[in-house]
Amino acid sequence: MRLPDDVMPTSYLMDEENGTLFISWTDGHESVHPYEALRRGCPCAWCAGEGGQKGSVDATTQFTNEQTTLYELQMVGRYGLTPVWGDGHHTGIYTYERLRATCMCDECRQARGVS
Ligand SMILES: [Zn+2]
Ligand SMILES: [Zn+2]
Structure with missing residues (x-):
C-alpha cells in the first residue's frame, strides 16, 4: 500500500501508562x-538483520522494561521517524508507510484481516 505524499504525522502522544504510542x-x-510491538518490529540491521543475516530480535525475544519504554521520537527527514528507547537503542527508522501498515487500531486490523 503506497501512502500519498501528503500524509504525514501531525502530532503524537506517548501514553506511558498503557505503553502505547498514538500518532495523528x-x-x-x-x-x-x-x-512492545513497535520495538519488536524495529527495522534496523541489528534487530531485523541485513543481507540475509538473521537479526537479534524475533517473535520470541524477551525484552526488558527499558527496551520497551519509549523515551522520545525523532523525525527523520520527511518520510519517517526514529524511536529512542529506554536502553538507548535508536537505530530503527520507521517510515510513515511502515507505521501506517503496522497500525493496531481496530479499523486497520480489520482491513488487514487480523483479529
Ligand atoms: Zn533496532
Ligand atoms: Zn489505524
Missing part, C-alpha cells in the same frame, strides 16, 4: 502502536 495524521487517522 494529516488524513485524520489516529494510529495505535503498542511499545
Whole structure:
C-alpha cells in the first residue's frame, strides 16, 4: 500500500501508562502502536538483520522494561521517524508507510484481516 505524499504525522502522544504510542495524521487517522510491538518490529540491521543475516530480535525475544519504554521520537527527514528507547537503542527508522501498515487500531486490523 503506497501512502500519498501528503500524509504525514501531525502530532503524537506517548501514553506511558498503557505503553502505547498514538500518532495523528494529516488524513485524520489516529494510529495505535503498542511499545512492545513497535520495538519488536524495529527495522534496523541489528534487530531485523541485513543481507540475509538473521537479526537479534524475533517473535520470541524477551525484552526488558527499558527496551520497551519509549523515551522520545525523532523525525527523520520527511518520510519517517526514529524511536529512542529506554536502553538507548535508536537505530530503527520507521517510515510513515511502515507505521501506517503496522497500525493496531481496530479499523486497520480489520482491513488487514487480523483479529
Ligand atoms: Zn533496532
Ligand atoms: Zn489505524
